Amino acid sequence: DAKTTQPPSMDCAEGRAANLPCNHSTISGNEYVYWYRQIHSQGPQYIIHGLKNNETNEMASLIITEDRKSSTLILPHATLRDTAVYYCIVPTQGGSEKLVFGKGMKLTVNP
Amino acid sequence: SQTIHQWPATLVQPVGSPLSLECTVEGTSNPNLYWYRQAAGRGLQLLFYSVGIGQISSEVPQNLSASRPQDRQFILSSKKLLLSDSGFYLCAWSVNLRGYTFGSGTRLTVV
Numbered sequence: 689d690a691k692t693t694q695p696p697s698m699d700c701a702e703g704r705a706a707n708l709p710c711n712h713s714t715i716s717g718n719e720y721v722y723w724y725r726q727i728h729s730q731g732p733q734y735i736i737h738g739l740k741n742n743e744t745n746e747m748a749s750l751i752i753t754e755d756r757k758s759s760t761l762i763l764p765h766a767t768l769r770d771t772a773v774y775y776c777i778v779p780t781q782g783g784s785e786k787l788v789f790g791k792g793m794k795l796t797v798n799p
Numbered sequence: 800s801q802t803i804h805q806w807p808a809t810l811v812q813p814v815g816s817p818l819s820l821e822c823t824v825e826g827t828s829n830p831n832l833y834w835y836r837q838a839a840g841r842g843l844q845l846l847f848y849s850v851g852i853g854q855i856s857s858e859v860p861q862n863l864s865a866s867r868p869q870d871r872q873f874i875l876s877s878k879k880l881l882l883s884d885s886g887f888y889l890c891a892w893s894v895n896l897r898g899y900t901f902g903s904g905t906r907l908t909v910v
Contacts, residue, residue, distance in 0.1 A: 726843075729887070729906075730901075730903070730904070731889045731891070731902060731903060732843065732889075732899070732901055733901070734898050734899060734900075786831075786833065786848050787833075787899055788845055789835075789842055789845075790842065791842050792842065
């Protein structure tokens with residue numbers, strides 16, 4: 689899979705926007721960026737994915753730079769329940785249909 | 800709607816004993832199925848994935864095996880458990896990369 693790098697951890701105040709960065713400088717033109725999160729002792733949960741354009745759903749927004757070498761996941765109003773490990777993944781297009789999770793980034797939302 | 804069932808939720812097994820974890824999916828046909836493991840304090844490791852009945856791909860050499868006897872059934876097994884097999888085991892399914900759904904997991908402790 690195309691390599692992604694994320695900071696190991698980040699803190700955010702409750703109610704504020706959380707901006708989670710991800711670098712994927714080796715991404716190919718037809719590879720998507722996926723974001724998942726894992727709350728402690730649960731299975732990962734799909735958040736959002738995108739190719740070129742910015743995406744928004746009920747959970748988050750995904751901003752992808754024009755050169756597609758990095759992206760930012762935005763949680764507009766972070767809550768304590770958003771505390772989790774967030775994974776940015778770029779699966780290899782045309783390869784087998786599997787997601788390989790890296791170490792992710794631990795987001796801690798503080799009251 | 801699609802659901803995924805994984806059981807048991809917790810399991811304590813002695814070293815050298817056999818293991819069988821079962822995962823079933825409802826509400827979809829011909830899903831891709833996956834087994835992941837998360838050791839304490841570590842990331843998610845893909846163990847096996849299957850794109851169809853009887854088709855199993857192993858990602859890492861280990862003391863475990865997987866089988867898919869039916870379209871929506873995925874089984875993780877071991878003939879003799881090792882202490883290092885302890886961890887949090889997660890089953891997942893997807894029709895494509897756009898949305899993995901994970902089960903609730905089995906926490907296995909080998910003693």
